[in-house]
Amino acid sequence: RSFGFAEIGEGEKQARVDTVFHSVARRYDLMNDLMSGGMHRIWKDAMIAALAPPRRDGWRMLDVAGGTGDIAFRAVEASRRNAEVTVLDINGSMLDVGRERADKRGLSDNLTFVEANAEELPFDDGSFDAYTIAFGIRNVPDIPRALGEAHRVLKPGGRFLCLEFSEVDVPMLDRIYEAFSFNAIPRIGQVVAGDAEPYRYLVESIAKFPRQRDFAAMIEAAGFVRVNWRNYSGGIAALHSGWKI
Numbered sequence: 001r002s003f004g005f006a007e008i009g010e011g012e013k014q015a016r017v018d019t020v021f022h023s024v025a026r027r028y029d030l031m032n033d034l035m036s037g038g039m040h041r042i043w044k045d046a047m048i049a050a051l052a053p054p055r056r057d058g059w060r061m062l063d064v065a066g067g068t069g070d071i072a073f074r075a076v077e078a079s080r081r082n083a084e085v086t087v088l089d090i091n092g093s094m095l096d097v098g099r100e101r102a103d104k105r106g107l108s109d110n111l112t113f114v115e116a117n118a119e120e121l122p123f124d125d126g127s128f129d130a131y132t133i134a135f136g137i138r139n140v141p142d143i144p145r146a147l148g149e150a151h152r153v154l155k156p157g158g159r160f161l162c163l164e165f166s167e168v169d170v171p172m173l174d175r176i177y178e179a180f181s182f183n184a185i186p187r188i189g190q191v192v193a194g195d196a197e198p199y200r201y202l203v204e205s206i207a208k209f210p211r212q213r214d215f216a217a218m219i220e221a222a223g224f225v226r227v228n229w230r231n232y233s234g235g236i237a238a239l240h241s242g243w244k245i
């Protein structure tokens with residue numbers, strides 16, 4: 001299914017994504033809860049449990065498309081405030097909200113916020129022990145390029161983890177999910193954020209994102225090994241994992 005956004009070019013795609021997140025930044029956390037029925041919290045907790053940030057000084061993680069900080073905050077807390085986490089996002093409005101939230105929670109000492117593009121990371125090779133990206137990769141126009149950058153900035157032995165909406169593999173749930181996302185999500189967007197169109201774009205980007213197996217092959221093509229995935233909530237979301245050796 002499609003709302004007709006399929007044929008836009010990469011530059012236009014990024015511009016559209018940026019407009020969505022500038023306009024929604026202040027209400028982003030509320031929208032997440034409404035649209036996922038709170039489930040995004042459970043998936044994010046599961047991602048951090050899989051990562052198991054060590055409770056030792058000097059462990060460095062990069063959270064790309066980190067937005068308002070959900071993944072980064074969880075990682076800092078799980079490491080008992082040992083981890084040094086960089087939150088990178090292309091959108092300054094999302095990062096502003098993230099900085100304010102970090103201050104309120106007293107987590108700022110462990111966090112650095114960087115405005116940059118996932119396709120061109122402003123870090124040296126081999127800088128991080130872990131690279132995470134949650135509900136971000138499908139917004140990036142050139143996914144192979146972003147995966148190549150992930151591989152480059154990781155240290156040998158570094159871990160790659162990507163949480164993303166994926167293909168539902170449970171009969172019936174797939175239909176219910178499609179009906180919900182194509183009808184309800186734009187309506188929730190209209191009511192809460194005052195505009196349905198950005199949410200149509202987001203729903204379509206989910207529908208177009210490669211299925212689990214195909215995305216795993218893209219991660220392997222970027223150079224990662226031992227790539228696998230696990231589904232959450234019947235495949236509504238999936239966590240892909242890989243290692244740089």
Ligand code: SAM
Binds near residue numbers: 021065068090094136
């Ligand atoms: N990771 C956060 C979470 O799970 O709550 C935020 C996810 S939000 C759905 C997607 C984020 O990706 C937005 O903050 C957006 O600005 C960011 N983004 C989109 N394109 C990007 C790019 N090319 N490079 C870096 N971040 C990007």
